[in-house]
Amino acid sequence: MGEDKGNNFIKGAAILTAAGLTAKVMGFVYRVILTRIIGTEGMGLYQMAYPIYTTLLVVSRSGIPVSLAKLISARIALGERKTAFKIFRVGRYLSLGVGFFFSLLMAFLAKPLVNIFNWDPRAYYAVLAISPAIFFVSIMATYRGFFQGLQNMVPTAYSQVIEQLVRMITMVTLVYFLVPYGLGFAAAGATFGAVTGSVAGLLTLLYVYYKRRKHIWNYVQISSIDTLDSWKIIKDIAALGIPITFGALVQPLMTLVDTIIVPNRLQVAGFTVEKTTRLFGDLAAVAMTLVNFPTIITVSLAASLVPAISEAFALKEDNLIKTRTETGLRLAILLGLPSSVGLYVLARPLSRVIFAAPDAAIPLRVVAWGVLFIALQQTSSAILQGIGKTGIPARNLLLGAITNAFINYTLTGLPSFGIRGAALGTVAGFAVAALLNLFSVKKYTHFDFKVKVLVIKPVLAVFLMGVVTKQGFLLLNKLFSYFTDYSYTLATSVIVLMAIIAYGFALLLLKEIKYSDLVLIPKIGKKLASKLKKLGLVRD
Numbered sequence: 295m296g297e298d299k300g301n302n303f304i305k306g307a308a309i310l311t312a313a314g315l316t317a318k319v320m321g322f323v324y325r326v327i328l329t330r331i332i333g334t335e336g337m338g339l340y341q342m343a344y345p346i347y348t349t350l351l352v353v354s355r356s357g358i359p360v361s362l363a364k365l366i367s368a369r370i371a372l373g374e375r376k377t378a379f380k381i382f383r384v385g386r387y388l389s390l391g392v393g394f395f396f397s398l399l400m401a402f403l404a405k406p407l408v409n410i411f412n413w414d415p416r417a418y419y420a421v422l423a424i425s426p427a428i429f430f431v432s433i434m435a436t437y438r439g440f441f442q443g444l445q446n447m448v449p450t451a452y453s454q455v456i457e458q459l460v461r462m463i464t465m466v467t468l469v470y471f472l473v474p475y476g477l478g479f480a481a482a483g484a485t486f487g488a489v490t491g492s493v494a495g496l497l498t499l500l501y502v503y504y505k506r507r508k509h510i511w512n513y514v515q516i517s518s519i520d521t522l523d524s525w526k527i528i529k530d531i532a533a534l535g536i537p538i539t540f541g542a543l544v545q546p547l548m549t550l551v552d553t554i555i556v557p558n559r560l561q562v563a564g565f566t567v568e569k570t571t572r573l574f575g576d577l578a579a580v581a582m583t584l585v586n587f588p589t590i591i592t593v594s595l596a597a598s599l600v601p602a603i604s605e606a607f608a609l610k611e612d613n614l615i616k617t618r619t620e621t622g623l624r625l626a627i628l629l630g631l632p633s634s635v636g637l638y639v640l641a642r643p644l645s646r647v648i649f650a651a652p653d654a655a656i657p658l659r660v661v662a663w664g665v666l667f668i669a670l671q672q673t674s675s676a677i678l679q680g681i682g683k684t685g686i687p688a689r690n691l692l693l694g695a696i697t698n699a700f701i702n703y704t705l706t707g708l709p710s711f712g713i714r715g716a717a718l719g720t721v722a723g724f725a726v727a728a729l730l731n732l733f734s735v736k737k738y739t740h741f742d743f744k745v746k747v748l749v750i751k752p753v754l755a756v757f758l759m760g761v762v763t764k765q766g767f768l769l770l771n772k773l774f775s776y777f778t779d780y781s782y783t784l785a786t787s788v789i790v791l792m793a794i795i796a797y798g799f800a801l802l803l804l805k806e807i808k809y810s811d812l813v814l815i816p817k818i819g820k821k822l823a824s825k826l827k828k829l830g831l832v833r834d
Contacts, residue, residue, distance in 0.1 A: 312451070313450070313451035313452075313454045313455055314454065314593075315590055316454075316455050316458075317454050317455060317457075317458040318590045319590070320455075320458045320459060320462055321458060321462075322583060322587055323462065324461070324462040324465055324466060324487075325337075325579060325583050326583075326648055326649060327466050328340070328465060328466070328469055328484055328579075329575075329579055329580060329649040329650070329651060330649065330650045331466075331469050331470060331473060331480075332469055332473060332477055332480045332481065332484070333477075333572070333575070333650075333651070334572050334573075334575030334576045334579060334580060334649075334651050334653070334654060335477060335568065335571050335572040335575055336469075336477040336480055336481050336484075336575070337481075337575040337578070337579030337580070338414070338557075338570075338571035338572055338573075338574040338575030338576075338578065338579065339414060339416055339417045339420050339477060339478060339481035339571060339575075340420055340481045340484045340485060340575075340579065341553065341574060341575060341578035341579050342408075342413050342414070342417040342420065342421070342553055342557070342571075342574070343417060343420035343421040343423075343424050343481070343485050344424070344485065344549075345546060345549045345550035345552075345553040346400065346407060346421060346550065346553075347400065347421075347424045347425070347427065347428065347485070347488065348546040348549065348550075349543070349546045349547060349550050350396045350399065350400055350428055351396075351427075351428050351431060351432075351546075352539060352543050352546050353396065353539060353543070354389075354392050354393050354395075354396040354428055354431075354432050358385055358388065358389055358392075358432070358435055358436060358439060358531065361385070361439070361530070361531045362381065362382060362385045362436065362439030362440060362531070365378075365381050365527075365530055365531065366378045366381055366382060366439070366440060369381065380524075380527065381527050381530075381531075382436070382439075382440045384524050384527040384528060384531070385436050385439065385440075385527075385531060386433070386436045386437075388436075388528060388531065389432040389433050389435060389436040390432070390433060392432060393428055393429040393430070393431070393432025393433060394429050396428045396429075396432075397425050397426055397427075397428040397429040398425075400421070400424075400425035400428060401422060401425040401426075404418055404421040404422045404425065405418055407421065408421060411553075411554050411557075411558070412557070412558050412561070413557055414557070414567050414568070414570070414571045415478075416476070416477060416478030416481065416571075417478075417481070418478075419478045419479060419481065419482035420478070420481040420482045420484070420485045421485075422482070423482040423483070423485045423486040423489070424485035424486065424488050424489065426489045427488040427489045427491075427492045430489065430492035430493050430495075430496050431488075431492045431495075433496055434453065434457075434492060434495050434496040434499060437449070437453075437496070437499040437500070437503060438450045438453065438499065440503075441499070441502075449498070449499055449502040449503075450499075452498055452502070453495040453496075453498040453499050454495065456494050456495055456498045457491040457492060457494055457495030457498075458491060459491075459494075460487075460490050460491045460493075460494035460495075461487040461488060461490065461491025461494075462487065462491075463487075464483075464486065464487040464490040464491065465483065465484045465486075465487035467483075468480075468483025468484070468486060468487070469483045469484050471483070540688070544688055544691045544692050544695060545691065547695065548691070548694075548695040548698060548723065551695065551698070551699045551702075552578075552698070552699075552702060552716065552719075552720070553574075553578070555699060555702045555703050555706065555716075556574055556577070556702060556706055556713075556716045557570050557571070557574050559702065559703060559706035559707040559715075559716075560573055560574070560706060560707075560712060560713065560716075562707040563706065563707050563708060563709045563711075563712050564709055565712070572653075573657075573712065573713045574713075575651075576651060576653055576654040576656065576657055576713060577654075577657040577661070577713055577716055577717060579649075580645055580649045580651050580654035580658070581645075581654050581657045581658040581661050581662075581717065582661065582720075583649075584637055584644060584645075584648075584658060584662075585637065585658075585661055585662065585664055585665050585668070586668075588629065588630070588633035588665055588669075589665065589668050589669060589672065591629055592626055592629055592630065592668070592669040592672050592673060593672060596622075596672040596673055596675065596676035599618070599622045599673065599676040599677060599680060602618050602680070603615060603618055603619070603622075603676070603677055603679075603680025603681060604680045604681075606618060606680075607680060607681045607682065612740070615681070615739050615741075616739055616740065616741040616742065619677050619735060619739045619741040620741050620742065620744070620747075620748075622673045622676070622677060623670070623673060623674070623677075623732075623735075623741075623748065624747060624748055625673075626669040626670050626672070626673035626674075627666070627669070627670070627748055627749075627752050628752055628801070628806070629669055630665050630666035630667075630668070630669030630670065631666050631752050631753070631756050632755075632756050632759055632793075632797050633662075633665040633666070633669075634662050634663050634664075634665045634666045635662075635756050635759065635760045635763075636759070636760075636763060636790070636793055637658060637662035637665065638658075638659055638662040638663070639760055639763045639764050639767075640763065640767065640786065640789070640790070640793075641655035641658040641659045641662065642655035643767065643782065643785070643786040643789075644658075644786065645658055646782070646786075647782065647783050647786045647787075656713060656714065657713045657714060657716065657717040658717075660714050660717035660718050660721065661717040661720050661721055663721050664720055664721040664724050664725075667721065667724035667725045667727075667728040668724050668728075670728040670731070670732065671687075671690075671691070671694075671724055671727045671728040671731060674687070674728060674731035674732055674734075674735050675687035675691075675731060677735050677739065678731060678734055678735060678738070681738055681739065683734065683738060686731070686734050687727075687731060690726070690727045690730040690731050690734070691727045693726055693727065693730060694722075694723040694724060694725075694726040694727030694728075694730075695723055697719075697722050697723050697726045698719045698720060698722060698723025698724075699719070699723075700719075701715065701718060701719035701722050701723075702715065702716050702719035702720075705718060705719065706719070747806070751801075751804045751806045752806065754800070754804060755797055755800035755801050755804055755806065756797065756800075758796060758797075758800040759793050759796045759797040759800060762792060762793065762796040763789055763792070763793040763796070766789050766792055766793075767785055767786070767789045770784075770785035770788055770789055771785040773785075802826065802831040802832070803831075805831065805832070807826075807831075807832055808832065809823045809827055809832050
């Protein structure tokens with residue numbers, strides 16, 4: 295039975311990870327398409343609405359699905375199935391009320407918030423259009439918590455993918471048809487995709503729920519009589535959910551503070567409202583989208599680290615904790631550092647070819663270095679959570695957010711910095727959070743910080759990659775120009791592949807890649823690792 299539960303956990307985690315990755319990739323794709331249709335000015339309007347939505351959404355629902363999953367699974371483990379089902383029903387009514395309240399709140403405050411924050415007036419339509427989504431997402435979160443409490447992750451995975459697919463289709467369709475009526479309406483069409491996406495995700499969960507309701511009801515009936523009071527259930531949900539909500543609020547609040555400060559300080563620096571909106575779109579919609587894309591891998595790394603470290607911590611295996619800590623941080627550096635250098639070197643080609651927004655290279659060259667710190671922050675947070683120090687990452691991220699806000703306010707208002715000041719604030723914020731986390735990781739795990747492995751070798755490999763990338767792009771662009779009018783696009787595509795190969799080759803020469811790293815590659819990993827080990831290019 296224990297083995298089955300372990301397998302179910304691993305299978306469930308894999309399903310949710312795959313669904314999450316699919317949703318993130320689709321999110322990247324629709325941002326590229328939208329930026330090419332409405333430009334960075336339109337995306338600036340879109341980005342002004344989104345942080346308000348995500349902040350209120352976190353307050354309305356973030357703690358409920360986790361609380362329900364925990365409370366429901368605990369009652370089922372005790373054989374109290376009727377009580378588990380009652381917890382779900384109470385949670386559902388709670389989500390209905392809270393979600394409805396925050397949807398109305400966002401709709402009524404849309405105009406005042408745009409005026410108070412001194413944003414582009416056209417952002418009002420985008421804020422208003424996205425407000426109903428809070429209601430549907432809150433209800434959807436309840437059903438996800440219910441199925442997760444039953445240790446069934448498939449409905450959640452289906453709903454995530456369908457939600458993102460419908461959102462993408464709605465966004466692109468509405469934006470395409472609304473562009474002739476102005477960027478304000480086009481941006482509203484983009485944000486309205488969150489509404490149709492959440493409705494589609496909710497309908498998917500309702501379909502699965504009602505299709506299985508007979509089985510669920512029969513399952514519930516084989517139980518003792520329920521005696522748990524509804525108010526007690528609400529108190530239990532609140533006791534678990536409120537701390538989770540506060541921890542989850544830090545990241546969206548950090549983004550919201552940026553959204554409030556950056557446009558205002560750019561106007562102080564002397565930019566017009568339209569130019570301010572465009573510059574904000576360069577940073578938030580293009581540069582940060584490119585920066586966040588590589589972190590899709592580090593998010594998965596962090597998710598797998600938590601149970602791995604938790605297991606070692608529960609077994610009191612200090613050496614195993616140290617080994618897994620070093621492995622996690624080493625992989626974070628090996629993934630984050632080349633991503634930062636690659637985005638810095640290819641800032642203009644990537645912004646131009648992918649988003650048709652070459653000016654976004656200005657903030658991207660600065661914020662590119664944030665990839666390394668985001669990777670380290672995510673990985674170190676997972677390690678600290680694994681050893682039970684869950685409050686430390688949230689505290690450090692809050693300190694990082696304060697640093698970010700201070701630098702944003704100070705530098706963005708200076709004409710000599712402008713949007714670069716906002717980008718620098720973002721990098722500094724994540725750097726502070728990552729470094730503070732690393733100090734805590736060192737303090738509580740006592741892992742050995744091997745400078746040669748964690749610093750010298752990765753830097754040497756990245757230096758080689760950077761030289762190949764910079765010089766290679768110039769050479770390829772000139773070479774392809776003799777054969778095609780699309781030399782710039784073709785050179786960008788080829789050099790990205792060459793950069794990956796050059797980096798991998800450098801790591802092999804420096805013997806920085808381990809046998810266990812290559813084994814993780816699906817299908818070909820084990821054979822590749824064995825061959826390279828025979829050649830002496832891979833260490834144990």
